[in-house]
Every structure is written in structure tokens, then in C-alpha cells.
Amino acid sequence: MNCKKVASYIPDYISGNLSENRKKLVEQHLSVCANCQSWAEEWRGIRNFSAQVIHPPADLDWEPFDRAIDAELERNPAPVRRRFSLSEVWDYIRGELWNFPRILPLRLSVSVAAVCLIIFLSGHLDFFPQSDQPPFDLTLADHYFSEQDGEISLYAQGQENTVFYHEVINVTSVEGKDYNY
Amino acid sequence: MVLKSNLKKQFSAQQDAVEDNLEVREQRQLEEEKGVRELVIRSQQGDQEAFRELVDIYRTRVASIAYGVVGNYEDARDISQEVFIKIYRSLSRFDTKKKFFTWLYRLTVNASIDFLRANKKRSLHDSIESDDSFTQYPDKREESNIDGWFENLEQREIFEKIVEYLNPRQKMAFVLCDLKGFTSNEAAKIIECPQTTLRWYLHEARKKIRATVQTEYPEYFRQGKKTKPDD
Secondary structure, X not given: OOHHHHHHHHHHHHOOOOOHHHHHHHHHHHHHOHHHHHHHHHHHHHHHHHHHHHOOOOOOOOHHHHHHHHHHHHHOOOOOOOOOOHHHHHHHHHHHHHHOOOOXXXXXXXXXXXXXXXXXXXXXXXXXXXXXXXXXXXXHOEEEEEEEOOXXXXXXXXXXXXEEEEEEOOOOOOEEEEOOO | OHHHHHHHHHHHHHHXXXXXXXXXXXXXXXXHOOHHHHHHHHHHOOXXXXXHHHHHHHHHHHHXXXXXXXXXXXHHHHHHHHHHHHHHHOHXXXXXXXXXXXXXXXXXXXXXXXXXXXXXXXXXXXXXXXXXXXXXXXXXXXXXXXXXXXXXXXXXXXXXXHOOOOOHHHXXXXXXXXXXXXXXXXXXHHHXXXXXXXXXXXXXXXXXXHHHHHHHOOOOOOOOOOOOXXX
């Protein structure tokens, strides 16, 4: 092991998060390399120092904390079993998405499939309700019609409402805007 | 490519790290004794005393993790208060098969980072000045404590200097792995990022800390000035 490698292992060595094998190698190196040894000592110093600093001092005033917890326990005597809130639902969805296997082609194909499914399903949605009978006197409507295979579809805008009127009639091919229906 | 493969080697080397650390061992003991799990189950059933015990066990740990990010004990305490209230409110939905501390620390991490986002403009200087425990001096502090007060202030400034160039995620990785002794696997679960990403944060954090220490405090940590909270 060279010094650079050992230096990268030293923090884990100090906090005891190194496998036995690697630990032995690091110890071997440390016993011969004064440079790395001094760095290890220094890191130990930094670590212990920082660990002490982040620990809250004994005289920290916990009273506001206790008061808030007491207030909360009083307000809700038992942990409430509530329905999911919107943010929790979002957190859950985000978590699920996050946990999805991190394989780019898989993720891409699944998202493409999802988009295709949405497009396919949206084709079956009725944005304009259809009816058999014209709901109002079509002579009053500004209307547009188009025809395919003998079926006539009429988009009629009346004075009160807008409807999509669909009827099977006997015509060959005709399309246009008809102001004199 | 060479760099990438080197990094990969380095990461895979750390991957088979054993979990042999004080804090982790302590956590595992707690979990194994089922003390915590039982406390959680009891507080789910509405036992307030059990919840209070949970709070007592974890509050300083939560506060210390929050301090590592926000750099102010009072704010850290407020964050831990917020975290415990959140925990209490969603306790009924917690799956007791999972580890309690992972959930708790994840909430802590998120709350700390949210706090930083909300208070972006506050600098270290402001945070030390606005810290009640320090502005109370000298009225409410006893005289015998003055030395400790100065030493504490100095130590906090040094700590802030050390982590000055780390972003919140890197700080979090440093605090969880190096100071609290979690393995990178557990820390990754807490921060909710892939393990490789976490190790990258850690790598960057250590590199920056090393550079800062070598330029700012070349001798400080070698001259027996170091303190050992563990001993």
C-alpha cells in the first residue's frame, strides 16, 4: 500500500469502520511510515475534537424543548391515526421512485411506456359528451362538420351550450363548414 | 478512465468495511435489547412515558447531528424539538420492523437542511452572537465558568473553520460517518442517497478538511491540544 491509499483509509481506520484485512495492511504501513502516522494522529485529533464540539454542552437549556414536547403530548394524548396528508403521499411516491432500480435503460423504458400508456388511454376519454338527439335546434348553431365512412360528426355551438353531435348518415364524402344547415 | 477505475477500487474497498464502532455498536445494542423497539410500540399504543423515554435517549444525539450542520446549539435544540414532534405525530404509521434511529436521523438531516435553506443569509458570526448561551455572558454565567466559555467559543470557531468549505451534504456525511461512526451503508440510508454518492461526499469532505487543517491549523491537532470525549 502506498501513502496515498493509506491516507484515504485512515479516517475509516480511526473510526473503526475498516475490514480486518485492510486494517492489518494500514497498521503495517503505519508502523513504518512516520508521515502517515502523524497524519493518523492528526485525524484522530480532528475527529475527537469535532465529536466533542458537536456534542451539546451539559448546561444547554433544554427547557423550551421540554415545554414543546409537553405541549404536544397534552394536545394529542395518543398518537393520532390520521389519513395520509398530501405531503406524505408525495414523500411516499418520491421514495418509491427513488428506490426504483438505478438502471438507466430500465428507467427510460418504463417512463416511455408510462407516457405511451397515458397517450393511449387519453384517446378513449370523451372530452365532448356525445348524444343521439340534437339537444337544441341545430339551425340556430354555428357548426362544423366532418364526415368519414358515412358517419357525420357535428361540432355544434349553440347559444346555451356546446355539444358534439354524432350521427350515421348516408353520404359519400363531404367536409366543410356549413352555415346554412 | 484510470481515475474512474481507481475510484471504483477505492469505493469497493470501503464497501466491505466492518461495523465495529462505538456509536454503531451502541445503536445495535439498543436495537438488540429491543428496548427501543418496545418503547416505540408502547408509545404507538399511546403510552406517553415510553415516548418520553425515547426522547431522553435520543435528544442529545439528534441535537449533536443537527449542530454539525447548523452550527448553533440553540437552533440544533429547536430542530430536535421539531423532529420529535414530527416523530410523535407520525408514530402510528412507523413500521416497527424498520430501524427507528434511521427514521429519526433522516428526519433530523432533512430538518437541518431545511433550516439552513430558510436561514441562508445568516453567517457563522451572527449565529454565534445570536446564540443565547453566549450572549448571556457575563450576567447569567458563573465566574468559574469563564475559562470554559472562552475555550468553548474558540473551539466552536475552529470547528466552523474546519467545515467552512463543506456543503450541507458533505457536512452531513462527515458528521454521520466520522463523528457519529455510522457505516457508509447506514449513513446512505439516513441521507437517502446511493452509497457511492455518500462515499463521494465523504471523500470530498475529508479532502477539504485535510486541506483546511494543513493551511489554517498546521500544528493545532498534533500538539496534545486535542481532546478525547470518548475517554
